[in-house]
Amino acid sequence: MLDAVTITVSVASLLLAAWCGYATLRDQPTKDWHFIGMAVVTVLALVQTVVGVVKLAGGEKPHDGTVIFVAYLIGALCTIPAAAFMSLTERTRWGSAIVAAGGVILAVLEVRLFDIWGGISA
Amino acid sequence: MPETAPGVQRTGIGRGPGRLLLSLYGVFTVAALSRSIVQITLQFHEAPLAYVLSLVAGIVYAVITVALWRGGEAARKVALVSCSAELLGMLAVGTMTIADPSAFPDQTVWSDYGMGYLFLPVVVPVTGLLWLRRSGRQPQQPAQERTKARS
Numbered sequence: 001m002l003d004a005v006t007i008t009v010s011v012a013s014l015l016l017a018a019w020c021g022y023a024t025l026r027d028q029p030t031k032d033w034h035f036i037g038m039a040v041v042t043v044l045a046l047v048q049t050v051v052g053v054v055k056l057a058g059g060e061k062p063h064d065g066t067v068i069f070v071a072y073l074i075g076a077l078c079t080i081p082a083a084a085f086m087s088l089t090e091r092t093r094w095g096s097a098i099v100a101a102g103g104v105i106l107a108v109l110e111v112r113l114f115d116i117w118g119g120i121s122a
Numbered sequence: 123m124p125e126t127a128p129g130v131q132r133t134g135i136g137r138g139p140g141r142l143l144l145s146l147y148g149v150f151t152v153a154a155l156s157r158s159i160v161q162i163t164l165q166f167h168e169a170p171l172a173y174v175l176s177l178v179a180g181i182v183y184a185v186i187t188v189a190l191w192r193g194g195e196a197a198r199k200v201a202l203v204s205c206s207a208e209l210l211g212m213l214a215v216g217t218m219t220i221a222d223p224s225a226f227p228d229q230t231v232w233s234d235y236g237m238g239y240l241f242l243p244v245v246v247p248v249t250g251l252l253w254l255r256r257s258g259r260q261p262q263q264p265a266q267e268r269t270k271a272r273s
Contacts, residue, residue, distance in 0.1 A: 090142075092138060
């Protein structure tokens with residue numbers, strides 16, 4: 001269940017990154033639709049946090065330790081909202097570039113989360 | 123923050139591409155600081171040098187983030203010095219981790235020239251230095267005058 005959510009978040013965040021990267025190329029700031037996209041990815045990250053916490057509460061142990069796992073869950077949850085905020089303060093193409101970077105960073109965090117939880121076997 | 127806003131306007135080091143850099147440095151700050159704090163509190167004896175270096179890296183990143191956010195000529199100089207220190211530290215640690223891996227039983231953010239972080243630790247300070255130099259050369263001219271001056 002957690003792995004499925006992790007993969008979903010990764011794919012969604014890469015799509016968001018590509019979409020906002022395209023806006024950067026076209027010299028456009030982030031628009032309402034982009035923010036809806038960011039909200040969708042954030043909701044997915046929130047689902048992941050809830051699933052992760054439920055798993056921990058159920059007694060399952062992440063491969064690399066609970067502290068690291070929770071830290072990455074929080075990091076993954078905050079990445080896109082932080083990028084969205086920075087994008088609001090920079091209403092140029094560079095605001096779109098920030099969200100694109102945020103999407104890539106979130107995807108990297110998801111890969112790390114996958115490893116920390118224990119990979120495919122867990 | 124009303125008193126910092128004019129500073130940002132003045133040299134604009136935190137605007138445009140600078141805002142992207144500022145965001146990246148913010149992420150680096152959080153990543154390096156939280157990582158080193160966790161490692162120092164939980165497993166300091168395992169690789170003390172590596173963890174302290176990660177902490178130093180995090181502090182340098184924090185200084186650059188704040189400097190970019192505040193803007194102004196003084197902040198630009200602070201950022202220039204910090205970016206240079208970051209690049210030198212990164213190259214020194216990168217070389218050390220390859221020359222003498224035994225001194226580093228655990229990874230730092232700067233190990234192997236930042237390979238674990240997609241080489242971003244080496245790309246970002248170079249980009250930062252170029253950006254800070256450029257925005258220092260043309261501090262107050264509006265964009266139109268700049269194009270005229272160039273042609």
